[in-house]
Amino acid sequence: MATKKKYYVVWQGRICGVFEDWQSCKKQIFEFQDAKYKAFESKTEADHAFEIGYKQYYKEHPKDNKLNSFKFLSSEDESPIMNSLSVDAAWNSVSKVMEYQGVHTGSKMLIFRQGPFEGASNNIGEFLAIVHGLSLLKKQNSTLPIYSDSITAIAWVRNKKTKSIILPTDKNIEVFEMVRRAEIWLLNNTFSNPIIKWNTKLWGEIPADFGRK
Secondary structure (H helix, E strand, O other): OOOOOOEEEEEEOOEOEEEOOHHHHHHHHOOOOOOEEEEEOOHHHHHHHHHHOHHHHHHHOHHHHHHOOOOOOOOOOOOOOOOOEEEEEEEOOOOOOEEEEEEEOOOOOEEEEEEEEOOOOHHHHHHHHHHHHHHHHHHOOOOOOEEEOOHHHHHHHHHOOOOOOOOOOOOOHHHHHHHHHHHHHHHHOOOOOOEEEOOHHHHOOOOOOOOOO
16 A cells, blocks of 8 residues: 655754655754654645744644644744844836845844845845855854845755746846856755755745845
8 A cells, every 4th residue: 555645844943834745854953952843744835834934833733732742832932043044035016126144133243145146036145155155154164044035045945956947048147147056056065054944924025035025
């Protein structure tokens, strides 16, 4: 009898997201302190659980929490890790110009900023920002967490591959070269920095936000 497929949500681990097999999930949570994860019967359920966050999920499903074998934060005033790196991108829907940056979460001190780049997208910027942060922190031998508010970019980093619908043009050659180098970096490097989804609903805009909404 075939085993029913399960989907695994990692809310807190080395890389957060929805994984389609246990071994991929295990890599993110094994020996990771206070890892937060759960198996689901469908991808729709898993995607929803990841999007709303583990705390909200267990508020909505208290019985599941009783059966859970790992720890969850119980404070009603849950807050992000201040000693961390937050990244974000800004994209103009008219000009198609993109920028991205990274700041220290607690102090909001600018760590890096890149752009503007033509012919890109917000998702590409979010992806490049995460990889830029990972590369920079690795050079510094730092395991600081990285916050991103983009589920798509986190998934691209997890899969080590972008899935953008943007096509190469004469204007965005530089961006596509950056994406290529970022994907190669992910394929050839390991890291222990947790990549965590920023909870905008609970915490407000991510500190790296450009403030142009």
